[in-house]
Amino acid sequence: MAAEPTQGDSSQELPSGIAINSSIPPATVARLILYARELSRLRREGESHVSSKLLGQLLSVSDAVVRRDVNHLGSMGQRGVGYEIGPLIGQIRQTMGTNLSWKVALIGAGSLGNALMRYRGFDEQGFQLVAAFDTDPAICSRNIGGIPVLPLEQLESTIVAEAVSLAILAVPVDAADAVAKRLAASGVVGILNFAPRTLPKFPGVCVVNVDLASELQQLTFAVVSQK
Numbered sequence: 108m109a110a111e112p113t114q115g116d117s118s119q120e121l122p123s124g125i126a127i128n129s130s131i132p133p134a135t136v137a138r139l140i141l142y143a144r145e146l147s148r149l150r151r152e153g154e155s156h157v158s159s160k161l162l163g164q165l166l167s168v169s170d171a172v173v174r175r176d177v178n179h180l181g182s183m184g185q186r187g188v189g190y191e192i193g194p195l196i197g198q199i200r201q202t203m204g205t206n207l208s209w210k211v212a213l214i215g216a217g218s219l220g221n222a223l224m225r226y227r228g229f230d231e232q233g234f235q236l237v238a239a240f241d242t243d244p245a246i247c248s249r250n251i252g253g254i255p256v257l258p259l260e261q262l263e264s265t266i267v268a269e270a271v272s273l274a275i276l277a278v279p280v281d282a283a284d285a286v287a288k289r290l291a292a293s294g295v296v297g298i299l300n301f302a303p304r305t306l307p308k309f310p311g312v313c314v315v316n317v318d319l320a321s322e323l324q325q326l327t328f329a330v331v332s333q334k
């Protein structure tokens with residue numbers, strides 16, 4: 108896997124909160140993910156090839172940027188023919204690790220957790236949400252969006268039994284560190300953290316932070332800077 112989220116001290120933070128540790132620049136990683144989305148759409152529409160110019164237009168970047176980004180994946184394009192869409196999607200997925208299927212646990216089945224459990228888009232991207240965990244007895248033993256909500260006491264045993272490797276953290280901020288520590292000790296290798304704080308570093312565990320308020324601040328910055 109070429110691109111990895113944060114691990115240890117050599118991590119880099121993207122403005123968006125994506126954090127990676129890799130020879131591929133973070134901005135390129137972010138664009139590669141978007142290229143894959145556009146390429147999949149083009150393939151569904153029956154296209155077999157795409158030029159760097161068209162791919163650039165779809166993301167509002169220049170064709171030179173596209174070529175530079177795709178060069179990180181090895182030799183892919185052919186002058187005059189463009190990129191073959193199928194192999195390019197395959198190479199991006201292999202680089203991102205999304206060619207694999209990942210088992211995911213959700214911790215915190217509150218407002219945000221509920222919305223995530225009802226979201227149908229994870230499966231088609233290779234992410235299988237196997238269980239959610241919560242401390243509230245009124246929520247545990249329920250089934251939300253087809254996902255069982257289990258008491259937090261069953262966290263470690265379920266992660267081991269189901270071979271869960273990723274976790275989504277949607278607990279209140281004060282609970283985040285302790286839960287993350289338990290996830291790391293159980294063998295989870297990646298945490299998507301929604302709690303508005305920086306988690307402690309755990310060896311071998313990658314963290315990506317999602318913070319919509321920060322995204323909104325970037326949006327306001329973009330709006331005020333163009334005036």
Ligand SMILES: NC(=O)c1ccc[n+]([C@@H]2O[C@H](COP(=O)([O-])OP(=O)(O)OC[C@H]3O[C@@H](n4cnc5c(N)ncnc54)[C@H](O)[C@@H]3O)[C@@H](O)[C@H]2O)c1
Pocket residue numbers: 214215216217218219220240241242243246259276277278279280282286300301302303317318319320
């Ligand atoms: N990053 C973002 O853009 C974004 C957006 C919304 C919410 N959040 C954050 O996500 C988290 C959840 O938000 P919410 O609105 O769903 O809150 P919520 O209060 O509705 O849900 C939190 C859930 O976590 C459970 N919980 C509490 N302690 C726990 C523990 N130790 N282990 C397991 N479960 C536990 C609670 O019982 C509750 O069901 C908060 O930290 C919030 O700040 C982030």
